[in-house]
């Protein structure tokens with residue numbers, strides 16, 4: 001019997017060896033936790049399609065943000081649900097808007113936690129689109145002006161990083177210019193650069209009440225069949241001054257993450273979206289798969305594809321699992 005020269009199984013023999021030769025590590029430092037802020041007090045309202053995710057008034061949001069920070073999660077991503085919606089989404093750039101209030105509260109109470117804010121209009125507009133609508137169409141340049149206002153108002157309220165998710169053309173440049181004019185030259189932009197028109201956002205739209213009231217988002221978000229276009233989108237955002245670029249969703253777009261990683265040297269974030277969370281939660285609850293193992297496997301896969309940062313509703317659960325792993329020495 002010829003002896004195999006190389007036996008890959010040698011390095012799989014024990015948990016310690018496996019740990020030592022593991023190529024990709026998920027770390028708590030890579031995780032970003034999205035949180036939904038609503039008006040009121042004592043509100044902790046469950047999102048039915050996202051078990052374990054809540055819409056939180058500021059007092060409750062601070063508790064979850066503190067918990068995340070105490071686990072070592074470096075950043076939260078804030079979304080707001082406004083009191084009222086109108087065609088121009090005015091609460092999105094109001095001084096006392098819900099995200100502005102939340103950013104101020106978190107920075108006052110937990111200064112060591114980074115606050116990233118989602119910059120978009122869809123939660124705030126009565127029609128539910130990410131921009132200004134005229135004659136039934138989403139108008140790019142008028143929307144960009146408002147988005148720049150949203151970004152500046154977030155930073156005025158304490159946001160450390162702004163994350164435009166609207167997919168209008170030219171918005172990164174406009175936001176950069178507006179921030180610079182307002183003296184916020186050091187505030188980074190994390191651009192949702194390759195954001196697909198995805199059905200995986202379904203549960204989020206329940207959480208954020210942001211379902212478009214007519215039509216869909218296909219005139220501004222990307223076609224799921226396109227990957228080369230994602231590189232063009234990322235390239236534009238880089239040229240316009242993005243500091244961190246993003247691919248979204250994550251699990252069904254690992255090839256896009258890998259290609260962006262290959263082509264660009266900037267920090268790359270991937271957003272594991274609400275539908276990805278809902279699928280794993282649902283199957284876990286039904287006992288159809290082992291939720292804890294699947295969470296770590298999925299998040300590790302997103303890192304392996306090339307993402308530096310992973311935005312995930314599982315952030316706290318993953319942080320807990322990673323902590324447990326560290327002490328048990330288990331994979």
Ligand code: PBG
Nearest residue numbers: 120122165200201204273274275
């Ligand atoms: C807002 C926005 C959306 C998500 C993040 N920012 C929804 C959308 O574009 O419809 C989706 C997040 C998720 O599904 O977890 N534009």
